[in-house]
Amino acid sequence: MAGAKQLCTFYVGEGYFGIPVQQVQEVVRPQPITPVPLAPKVVRGLINLRGQILTAIDLRFRLGLGEPGDPAKLMNVVVRTDEAPVSFLVDEIGEVLHVDDDTFESPPETLQGDMRELIGGTYKLEGKLLLALSMERTVDYGGAPTHTKESSLTIPSCLAESETKSGKGM
Amino acid sequence: MSDDIVREFLVESAENLDLLDRELIHLEKEPRNRDTLASVFRTIHTIKGTCGFLGFTKLESVAHVGENLLSKLRDLEIALDPAITTALLQMVDAIRQMLASVEAAGNEGERNDQELIKTLTRLQRQGSSDKPQVISAANKSAPPVEKAAAPPPEAVSRVEAKPKAKPETKPETVEVGAERSDAGPQGTADGSQQQKSGSVSDSSIRVDVVLLDKLMNLVGELVLARNQILQFSNGKEDVGLLAPSQRLNLITTELQEGVMKTRMQPIGNIWSKFPRTVRDVATMCGKQVRIEMEGKETELDKTIIEAIKDPLTHIVRNSVDHGIETPTKRVAAGKSAEGRLSLRAYHEGGQVIIEISDDGAGLDSEKLRRKAVEKGLITAEQSAKMGEREATNLIFLPGFSTAEKVTNVSGRGVGMDVVKTNIDKIGGAVDVQSKPSAGTTVRMKIPLTLAIIPALIVTNGGERYAIPQISLLELVRLEREDAKKRIELIQGVPVYRLRGRLLPLVYLDRELRADPSTVAADAVNIVILQADERQFGLVVDGINDTEEIVVKPLGKQLKGIETFAGSTIMGDGRVALILDVLGIAQSSNVVNEVRARALAEKEKELVTDQGDKQTLLLFTGPGDGHMAVALDHVGRLEEFPISTVERAGGVEVVQYRGEILPLMFLSEMLEERRSHSRLAATPAKTSNPDKLQGIVYSSEGKRVGLVIDRILDIVDESIKIKSAPSRPGVLYTAVIQGRVTELLDMPALLQAFERTRVSKTTQHERVEV
Numbered sequence: 054m055a056g057a058k059q060l061c062t063f064y065v066g067e068g069y070f071g072i073p074v075q076q077v078q079e080v081v082r083p084q085p086i087t088p089v090p091l092a093p094k095v096v097r098g099l100i101n102l103r104g105q106i107l108t109a110i111d112l113r114f115r116l117g118l119g120e121p122g123d124p125a126k127l128m129n130v131v132v133r134t135d136e137a138p139v140s141f142l143v144d145e146i147g148e149v150l151h152v153d154d155d156t157f158e159s160p161p162e163t164l165q166g167d168m169r170e171l172i173g174g175t176y177k178l179e180g181k182l183l184l185a186l187s188m189e190r191t192v193d194y195g196g197a198p199t200h201t202k203e204s205s206l207t208i209p210s211c212l213a214e215s216e217t218k219s220g221k222g223m
Numbered sequence: 224m225s226d227d228i229v230r231e232f233l234v235e236s237a238e239n240l241d242l243l244d245r246e247l248i249h250l251e252k253e254p255r256n257r258d259t260l261a262s263v264f265r266t267i268h269t270i271k272g273t274c275g276f277l278g279f280t281k282l283e284s285v286a287h288v289g290e291n292l293l294s295k296l297r298d299l300e301i302a303l304d305p306a307i308t309t310a311l312l313q314m315v316d317a318i319r320q321m322l323a324s325v326e327a328a329g330n331e332g333e334r335n336d337q338e339l340i341k342t343l344t345r346l347q348r349q350g351s352s353d354k355p356q357v358i359s360a361a362n363k364s365a366p367p368v369e370k371a372a373a374p375p376p377e378a379v380s381r382v383e384a385k386p387k388a389k390p391e392t393k394p395e396t397v398e399v400g401a402e403r404s405d406a407g408p409q410g411t412a413d414g415s416q417q418q419k420s421g422s423v424s425d426s427s428i429r430v431d432v433v434l435l436d437k438l439m440n441l442v443g444e445l446v447l448a449r450n451q452i453l454q455f456s457n458g459k460e461d462v463g464l465l466a467p468s469q470r471l472n473l474i475t476t477e478l479q480e481g482v483m484k485t486r487m488q489p490i491g492n493i494w495s496k497f498p499r500t501v502r503d504v505a506t507m508c509g510k511q512v513r514i515e516m517e518g519k520e521t522e523l524d525k526t527i528i529e530a531i532k533d534p535l536t537h538i539v540r541n542s543v544d545h546g547i548e549t550p551t552k553r554v555a556a557g558k559s560a561e562g563r564l565s566l567r568a569y570h571e572g573g574q575v576i577i578e579i580s581d582d583g584a585g586l587d588s589e590k591l592r593r594k595a596v597e598k599g600l601i602t603a604e605q606s607a608k609m610g611e612r613e614a615t616n617l618i619f620l621p622g623f624s625t626a627e628k629v630t631n632v633s634g635r636g637v638g639m640d641v642v643k644t645n646i647d648k649i650g651g652a653v654d655v656q657s658k659p660s661a662g663t664t665v666r667m668k669i670p671l672t673l674a675i676i677p678a679l680i681v682t683n684g685g686e687r688y689a690i691p692q693i694s695l696l697e698l699v700r701l702e703r704e705d706a707k708k709r710i711e712l713i714q715g716v717p718v719y720r721l722r723g724r725l726l727p728l729v730y731l732d733r734e735l736r737a738d739p740s741t742v743a744a745d746a747v748n749i750v751i752l753q754a755d756e757r758q759f760g761l762v763v764d765g766i767n768d769t770e771e772i773v774v775k776p777l778g779k780q781l782k783g784i785e786t787f788a789g790s791t792i793m794g795d796g797r798v799a800l801i802l803d804v805l806g807i808a809q810s811s812n813v814v815n816e817v818r819a820r821a822l823a824e825k826e827k828e829l830v831t832d833q834g835d836k837q838t839l840l841l842f843t844g845p846g847d848g849h850m851a852v853a854l855d856h857v858g859r860l861e862e863f864p865i866s867t868v869e870r871a872g873g874v875e876v877v878q879y880r881g882e883i884l885p886l887m888f889l890s891e892m893l894e895e896r897r898s899h900s901r902l903a904a905t906p907a908k909t910s911n912p913d914k915l916q917g918i919v920y921s922s923e924g925k926r927v928g929l930v931i932d933r934i935l936d937i938v939d940e941s942i943k944i945k946s947a948p949s950r951p952g953v954l955y956t957a958v959i960q961g962r963v964t965e966l967l968d969m970p971a972l973l974q975a976f977e978r979t980r981v982s983k984t985t986q987h988e989r990v991e992v
Binding site for chain 2: 085087088089090091092093096098099100101103104105106107108110136137139192
């Protein structure tokens with residue numbers, strides 16, 4: 054269906070938000086969070102996702118929706134970024150929705166504050182409004198991205214292949 | 224054309240160019256080696272062909288003339304001489320620069336290589352009969368040097384090409400330099416080139432480092448899951464579960480080791496560039512230098528290899544530029560005209576040691592002292608008290624350069640201090656030793672990997688933090704009553720007197736701007752740390768234990784916080800932050816802008832240390848006697864549970880940090896009136912009778928666990944009253960803290976210990992036979 058998108062939706066405070074499914078790596082149940090002292094307030098802490106350490110951003114705080122919730126209850130929406138994935142802490146996970154571009158509308162001029170920056174527009178669903186969140190802008194708040202050079206190294210195949218083979222190379 | 228093809232081309236070409244460098248240097252020594260000539264020709268031909276295909280015309284044109292010249296060389300129409308080698312090396316550099324530009328900007332960049340192309344064309348037509356002209360076009364600084372060495376062109380070529388200088392050592396050094404490194408098809412000179420290059424590419428594959436990092440992460444997680452399963456299955460008696468969980472255990476361990484290995488690279492990868500570097504610098508300075516390498520297969524983590532590349536290059540250049548003398552001076556000093564630069568790498572005590580030594584003039588410690596005083600880095604008084612070793616290490620001070628005149632190569636006042644900073648940054652150490660007119664040796668101690676480091680885990684405000692062991696000096700615990708007395712305030716700034724020196728205290732909770740700990744601490748825990756030559760005490764809520772941790776970087780959202788160096792995952796799967804000791808020192812102003820002052824103070828410390836004041840570790844030995852050893856060689860204080868003590872070759876050993884640590888029982892080593900059985904010698908006085916109190920003593924790369932009764936204290940003492948040794952193994956007896964104390968002669972004890980070990984082992988073997 055042309056002009057249609059799939060959004061992963063979730064609830065933060067009173068709001069109902071969505072980001073394109075392509076940007077979402079996975080959704081994870083509440084994780085133990087290690088707070089980072091001195092960090093910007095939006096960073097709630099670090100979580101361990103299968104050996105990878107992710108920064109967890111509290112969306113309530115990021116969106117200016119009041120006091121942060123109890124981390125033991127917040128769900129993680131893990132989004133892909135140019136660098137390491139980042140986790141968005143949300144109150145509740147919604148469903149994956151097909152939305153039609155026809156129902157899309159730019160945010161109203163009267164929308165102010167942080168929200169103004171982060172909301173790309175709204176989808177007018179039946180009975181409620183779905184706010185399209187810009188993942189890139191939500192992740193980024195001043196920290197300049199650093200590009201790391203791609204590198205590779207050669208490894209002997211005996212580590213990649215079976216041991217019997219390595220005998221031949223010698 | 225896709226980006227992938229270009230990227231592939233860049234990676235491949237970079238390798239080919241490195242190979243070319245090596246082969247050209249090799250050729251210079253054996254100008255008629257047809258195999259090498261053929262290989263060089265093939266390499267340049269490949270680059271040219273790919274350039275043409277990808278539409279890099281400038282690159283192609285440079286490579287083209289080079290190829291023409293090489294084809295003449297290969298067909299033996301003209302002979303290789305230094306001028307041609309220099310021109311060909313310049314071509315390699317030109318190609319390298321263009322490739323760098325392709326990588327950065329996507330094109331070859333604005334450059335004019337007509338001069339180089341002309342030179343190459345002319346050389347191809349007539350060999351190097353018009354050499355002086357060629358050289359001046361090619362390398363402006365070279366002619367005076369070459370003339371000085373030997374005026375007639377033919378002679379120059381022979382002096383430069385060095386084949387006759389020391390033929391017997393040549394094959395070894397050259398081959399080490401040229402073969403067996405990563406992609407080197409340059410095998411044994413008589414081996415079939417084609418076959419060789421084929422087999423190398425067949426037996427290795429290229430893997431993105433990002434993928435390897437990901438594998439590392441997953442394996443780390445697997446290890447955690449394995450541990451949980453093992454814990455769970457240990458309580459059960461179900462064989463169906465126990466057997467597979469044991470297998471899982473073994474497989475996971477092997478997998479972990481395998482993945483770790485993939486990140487390791489031989490140090491030869493960076494060394495392989497040095498023959499070229501040495502040639503360039505030697506030519507520029509009019510010197511003759513032979514490079515020798517040993518232990519090039521020693522492996523280090525890729526990130527470390529990257530980090531030590533520049534410091535190593537700098538030291539190598541320095542050695543050739545400043546260390547090794549000109550042939551005339553060398554001959555006058557009774558040495559061979561050709562200088563020797565040797566690189567050595569080997570494992571020692573879980574670290575890699577890299578030694579760069581030359582047989583040059585050595586460092587003039589008088590000159591170093593004078594210079595340091597002139598530049599105001601140390602006072603005349605300090606300089607007078609300074610020993611040889613400290614004097615030579617002055618070269619690591621910032622703003623210090625001994626070169627009489629600034630050369631193109633080195634001596635710009637930046638240098639050795641940057642080397643030191645870089646090595647410090649990766650948790651290594653660097654040290655220089657020199658003998659006048661015999662040479663200089665720079666010794667680097669490098670950790671095997673940055674990815675896994677030993678760290679002390681502390682707690683604060685209910686969270687755990689890791690402190691890299693490398694910055695850790697010692698731990699002090701003050702009981703509450705004691706703390707009130709011993710932590711003093713200077714204008715509100717807390718300090719602690721550690722053996723008579725004032726140590727600034729930094730409170731971790733304040734640094735982290737956390738709420739002051741509400742825990743009613745019954746003691747104050749101070750972690751004494753070293754940052755940038757300064758010591759300070761970090762006050763934390765609790766001290767847990769040391770652990771090997773896997774270092775992971777912080778996301779970009781947290782990059783700006785200088786208090787943290789990274790993060791790690793603890794055994795229970797939770798994340799803990801790694802403290803950046805230098806960052807904390809800076810943000811708390813322990814280390815400030817006036818670094819020079821701090822350094823000067825350090826020098827002062829060195830000087831006072833040289834006095835008769837000694838830092839001693841006091842303990843009670845067998846028979847409750849007070850004893851002491853110098854703290855310098857004490858690695859750690861440990862408790863070894865008796866259950867972990869094993870016997871090997873007739874000696875008690877424990878497994879300790881991946882090593883086998885032999886235990887030396889003082890009760891056995893020292894002559895005692897009463898004979899003790901060993902384990903019973905552990906007195907009832909120790910807090911825990913199931914544990915042995917040990918001092919991990921390290922000397923000359925060897926470690927031994929010294930089993931004692933009880934640790935008493937660490938004191939700074941200037942020993943006035945000494946009396947003769949009471950028994951063998953004792954240096955002297957003295958009165959320390961009002962008690963007669965025996966100061967142990969550790970070298971003698973260690974020797975005696977070695978002897979008993981050897982005799983025990985042979986006895987043991989005899990029994991076996």
